[in-house]
Amino acid sequence: MEWWEDEGLGLKKTDVEAMREAWRREKAAPEMLEFEEELVRRLREQMQLQEDTIMAMEGDGDGDDLTTTSLQLQHMDLDRALFLLKSYLRLRLTKLQKHLYFYASLPHSSSPLSPQELLFCHRCLHATSRHLHHSLLSLLPSHYQSLSRQSTSSDHDDMLHSHSPHLDTFVFCKPTTDVGAFQLDDTGDDIVDLVVDDLYVLRYNSIRALVQSRRIHLI
Amino acid sequence: MAGQTDHSLSIFSAAEVEFIAEDEMIEIVPNIRMDALNLLCGDFGPFVPQIPCTVPLWLAVALKKRGKCSIRTPDWMSVEKLTQVLEAERESPREFQPLPFHYVEISRLLLDHAHDDIPEVYMVRSLIEDIRNVRFHKVESGLETISGRTHAVKLKNLSAMEVNLVRPFMARVLQAFYKHDSPEMVQQADTSASKRPQVVDRGPRRDLRPR
Numbered sequence: 493m494e495w496w497e498d499e500g501l502g503l504k505k506t507d508v509e510a511m512r513e514a515w516r517r518e519k520a521a522p523e524m525l526e527f528e529e530e531l532v533r534r535l536r537e538q539m540q541l542q543e544d545t546i547m548a549m550e551g552d553g554d555g556d557d558l559t560t561t562s563l564q565l566q567h568m569d570l571d572r573a574l575f576l577l578k579s580y581l582r583l584r585l586t587k588l589q590k591h592l593y594f595y596a597s598l599p600h601s602s603s604p605l606s607p608q609e610l611l612f613c614h615r616c617l618h619a620t621s622r623h624l625h626h627s628l629l630s631l632l633p634s635h636y637q638s639l640s641r642q643s644t645s646s647d648h649d650d651m652l653h654s655h656s657p658h659l660d661t662f663v664f665c666k667p668t669t670d671v672g673a674f675q676l677d678d679t680g681d682d683i684v685d686l687v688v689d690d691l692y693v694l695r696y697n698s699i700r701a702l703v704q705s706r707r708i709h710l711i
Numbered sequence: 712m713a714g715q716t717d718h719s720l721s722i723f724s725a726a727e728v729e730f731i732a733e734d735e736m737i738e739i740v741p742n743i744r745m746d747a748l749n750l751l752c753g754d755f756g757p758f759v760p761q762i763p764c765t766v767p768l769w770l771a772v773a774l775k776k777r778g779k780c781s782i783r784t785p786d787w788m789s790v791e792k793l794t795q796v797l798e799a800e801r802e803s804p805r806e807f808q809p810l811p812f813h814y815v816e817i818s819r820l821l822l823d824h825a826h827d828d829i830p831e832v833y834m835v836r837s838l839i840e841d842i843r844n845v846r847f848h849k850v851e852s853g854l855e856t857i858s859g860r861t862h863a864v865k866l867k868n869l870s871a872m873e874v875n876l877v878r879p880f881m882a883r884v885l886q887a888f889y890k891h892d893s894p895e896m897v898q899q900a901d902t903s904a905s906k907r908p909q910v911v912d913r914g915p916r917r918d919l920r921p922r
Contacts (some may be wrong), residue, residue, distance in 0.1 A: 506752055506753055507751070507753065508751050508752040509734075509752070511847055515823050516731070519723065519829075521840060537907065538751055542750075542751055548727075558743065558744075558745055561745070561774075561777055561779065562745060562746065563747065564773070565770060565773060566748065567748070568769065568770075568773060569748075569752055569770075570751065570768070572730075572733075572752070573751045573752070575730070585858075590758040591761070604772065652900060660886060660889060660890070661882065661886060662881070662882045662885040662886055664866075664874055664878060676862055682862045682863065684865075684868060686862045690865060690867045691865070691866045691867060691868070691869050691874070692863060692864065692865050692866070693863065693864040693865075693866065693881060693882070694863050694864075695862070695863075695885075695889065697896060700808075701879070711871070
């Protein structure tokens with residue numbers, strides 16, 4: 493059973509609802525979250541089914557007012573789901589492009605990317621490197637031609653330190669359950685009492701684990 | 712400072728906030744008979760004249776626009792309740808009164824598309840505007856109290872649209888304070904470089920190779 497099917501009250505969430513929450517989470521989080529492979533696949537299947545149903549109904553073509561209305565409403569519902577899906581995928585690609593090198597160099601097992609996103613990432617990186625090399629780097633003295641290091645005498649990839657996502661962004665969030673006293677950082681100075689459904693603005697880094705375990709919603 | 716983090720990704724447009732609000736459930740009274748709708752977001756109906764049922768807000772507005780239903784104004788949108796809320800908001804300068812998370816979007820949609828279904832609609836419109844103003848004024852005053860010591864902010868009962876309005880500014884402010892308050896920054900106080908206002912300090916200084 494997936495986490496979104498076990499929400500206490502026994503009310504099964506629709507996939508559209510789950511997609512909406514995934515979209516909100518992805519929008520608010522500064523890093524790429526785990527790709528919702530199952531959810532996306534199921535939603536696409538449902539949307540395809542719905543499209544087929546609509547086309548069949550249109551084919552029957554009563555043309556009367558009620559059928560038209562019903563069809564229009566089904567179209568609207570489909571459009572709404574499509575918007576969520578498209579926005580989710582586009583949003584991820586935009587985030588990915590901000591930190592191409594970082595996500596390209598993550599080990600495969602811990603990568604939050606889908607196979608298509610990974611492919612896109614590598615191709616984008618390759619195209620960017622080629623462009624930079626042709627337009628600029630090849631014109632610099634040979635010691636300075638690396639993308640990742642300032643010069644051949646650098647001992648680490650010092651051009652790339654800004655390429656990992658800024659996890660210190662502050663995000664708006666609401667706990668889904670009473671978390672109680674929560675330590676915000678390593679120094680142990682900041683303890684915040686997280687009460688269910690109250691709205692907080694917190695550093696993403698502090699609540700990363702809570703987000704992953706779905707104990708807190710990102711708004 | 713502008714280059715530190717890109718907030719454009721985490722920003723919801725007003726239309727997107729409304730989109731989220733449109734999934735809130737609301738009661739309607741259909742004036743037509745229609746079969747049940749099996750939608751991706753749930754099953755609704757069947758629709759029987761004069762029998763109230765609950766549907767998502769976007770569906771209610773769509774039906775209303777086509778003259779197929781009337782929308783039952785939610786309880787919190789009565790003149791009585793709104794007057795109570797407004798008074799309470801004025802009396803408590805630091806607290807926000809509980810209101811539905813999407814009260815701004817819901818009231819906007821209903822006032823725009825179903826004003827004939829709302830009793831005393833002009834009063835309702837004016838009360839909601841006043842409530843929004845009082846609340847936002849509180850948010851603005853609250854922003855002034857953010858300081859370097861602020862590592863977390865609690866905004867109980869703030870609504871979705873209000874959150875969206877302050878999000879860019881508040882996130883940036885908190886981040887700036889956090890960054891400048893961090894111990895590594897304090898240790899560099901003796902380096903004159905970090906004191907120069909025009910230098911944007913992006914992190915620990917990196918040694919460039921001397922010529």
